[in-house]
Amino acid sequence: MGEAIVVTSGKGGVGKTTTSANLGTxxxxxxxxxxxxxxDIGLRNLDVVMGLENRIIYDLIDVSEGRCRLNQALVKDKxxxxxYMLPAAQTKDKHDISPEQVKDIVLELKKDFDFVIxxxxxxxxxxxxxxxxxxxxxxxVTTPENAAVRDADRIIGLLEQAQxxxxxxxxxxxxxxxxxxxxxxxxxICQILAIDLLGIVPDDEKVIKAANAGEPTVMDxxxxxxxAYRNIARRILGDKVPLMQMEDKNGMFKRLRKFLGIG
Amino acid sequence: MTEKQHITIKGVKEGxxxxxxxxxxxxxxxxxxxxKLETTHQQLLTGPLVHVQxxxxxxxxxxxxxxxxxxxxxxxxxxLVQSVDxxxxxxxxxxxxxxxxxxxxxxxxxxxxxRHEGNIxxxxxxxxxxxxxxxxxxxxxxxxxxxxHAGVDGRRDVIIASxxxxxxxxxxxxxxxxxxxxxxxxxxxMEFAYLQEGQMKIDKLSQLHRxxxxxxxxxxV
Numbered sequence: 001m002g003e004a005i006v007v008t009s010g011k012g013g014v015g016k017t018t019t020s021a022n023l024g025t026x027x028x029x030x031x032x033x034x035x036x037x038x039x040d041i042g043l044r045n046l047d048v049v050m051g052l053e054n055r056i057i058y059d060l061i062d063v064s065e066g067r068c069r070l071n072q073a074l075v076k077d078k079x080x081x082x083x084y085m086l087p088a089a090q091t092k093d094k095h096d097i098s099p100e101q102v103k104d105i106v107l108e109l110k111k112d113f114d115f116v117i118x119x120x121x122x123x124x125x126x127x128x129x130x131x132x133x134x135x136x137x138x139x140x141v142t143t144p145e146n147a148a149v150r151d152a153d154r155i156i157g158l159l160e161q162a163q164x165x166x167x168x169x170x171x172x173x174x175x176x177x178x179x180x181x182x183x184x185x186x187x188x189i190c191q192i193l194a195i196d197l198l199g200i201v202p203d204d205e206k207v208i209k210a211a212n213a214g215e216p217t218v219m220d221x222x223x224x225x226x227x228a229y230r231n232i233a234r235r236i237l238g239d240k241v242p243l244m245q246m247e248d249k250n251g252m253f254k255r256l257r258k259f260l261g262i263g
Numbered sequence: 264m265t266e267k268q269h270i271t272i273k274g275v276k277e278g279x280x281x282x283x284x285x286x287x288x289x290x291x292x293x294x295x296x297x298x299k300l301e302t303t304h305q306q307l308l309t310g311p312l313v314h315v316q317x318x319x320x321x322x323x324x325x326x327x328x329x330x331x332x333x334x335x336x337x338x339x340x341x342x343l344v345q346s347v348d349x350x351x352x353x354x355x356x357x358x359x360x361x362x363x364x365x366x367x368x369x370x371x372x373x374x375x376x377x378r379h380e381g382n383i384x385x386x387x388x389x390x391x392x393x394x395x396x397x398x399x400x401x402x403x404x405x406x407x408x409x410x411x412h413a414g415v416d417g418r419r420d421v422i423i424a425s426x427x428x429x430x431x432x433x434x435x436x437x438x439x440x441x442x443x444x445x446x447x448x449x450x451x452x453m454e455f456a457y458l459q460e461g462q463m464k465i466d467k468l469s470q471l472h473r474x475x476x477x478x479x480x481x482x483x484v
Contacts, residue, residue, distance in 0.1 A: 087394070146391075150373050150391055150392055151373070153372045153373040153390045153392065153393075154372060154373035154374045154392065156372055157372030157373060157374055157375050158374075191406075192388070192390055192391075192408065193390075194370050194387075194388065207418075
């Protein structure tokens with residue numbers, strides 16, 4: 001029996017889909033059998049980021065409405081044999097599927113896969129409820145902006161209500177801006193959100209380039225963001241990996257690392 | 264029968280009030296009650312159904328003693344005992360209401376609201392977008408970054424205290440204050456907000472005793 005992890009954030013554009021795609025790929029790099037589920041019905045794009053758009057035949061709604069079997073809808077990745085994706089429907093909307101149906105599908109996937117990564121849509125409505133229905137735990141993605149932190153806080157509250165334990169990924173950190181005090185620093189965000197930090201990802205132009213090319217960033221080891229995602233994947237697998245150094249000399253990270261024990 | 268009157272019976276709008284002396288022996292009191300009900304006050308105590316309130320004064324009566332008083336009065340079929348209470352009970356009830364402190368542990372996150380009738384203490388933070396409300400005081404052992412509303416029913420003598428007072432908005436009764444615009448101290452002291460002449464004021468917690476002489480407010484904290 002595998003584990004279902006939902007990647008969520010509340011606010012849009014903070015990098016849920018990028019995180020889902022890269023974590024899924026990074027876990028596959030470790031030889032795990034992974035299925036990524038896009039629950040952003042009507043606005044799917046996990047397939048675009050993964051470069052699998054043209055291989056879609058059936059989607060999540062087809063499965064829930066019984067037009068195909070679950071196995072038929074899974075799209076196999078072009079890089080890994082053990083990496084699959086269940087795409088969202090583009091022509092329907094979030095109300096065309098219920099949390100119970102998603103839960104059943106995720107439960108079915110957990111039998112065959114080590115990890116089921118669920119990409120959650122932005123917002124706290126039906127789409128969110130669908131996405132978290134089958135999840136065992138959650139990764140909350142935020143960026144060092146007040147608005148994103150507020151929304152992450154709201155989401156964590158909802159996840160707590162649903163009794164899903166959440167860990168935090170802070171995405172798109174710009175070390176120079178943090179250093180000059182223009183950007184919220186990691187300590188501050190962790191203090192407000194008060195959940196375990198799973199990882200930090202630096203802002204990296206290569207992420208955009210890779211997403212446009214349909215090639216997950218994590219495949220390119222020269223990218224700092226790729227290393228960050230690989231570290232997060234290792235932490236999910238139980239390894240103790242220290243937090244990435246954003247700067248050579250930065251006492252703050254050392255303190256934080258000490259504070260978290262592992263990072 | 265003793266010469267001194269231990270029992271006074273008064274007629275009020277709701278019925279009768281029995282004022283029992285609180286300094287005499289309990290036995291004496293019962294005897295006089297018997298005597299009054301059966302002989303002297305016959306004319307007053309017959310007729311239609313009458314509600315009776317028994318006031319014990321400062322007497323500390325046990326439940327059993329109260330029950331005995333009630334049973335004596337009940338012997339008259341037309342008397343219906345509504346309540347038996349002393350000053351002590353009322354005081355206790357009042358004190359309990361005032362000191363009613365609810366302690367909650369957790370983080371009040373964005374979109375969440377905690378409300379309590381009485382005083383509330385939160386062991387944790389209130390995040391931006393979160394709300395904590397009470398009819399009495401609010402104490403936050405943590406950072407108050409959201410909205411706190413003390414005295415929601417209109418009490419103006421209440422305070423909002425926090426280990427770190429960084430609220431988006433503070434309200435006491437009907438007075439609203441927006442800290443970033445109106446005040447903001449840079450220090451990380453424990454502070455509290457209170458009303459003075461209809462204005463919201465902030466001070467260090469160490470100054471609270473000037474406002475409230477009763478130091479018991481923070482006993483055990």
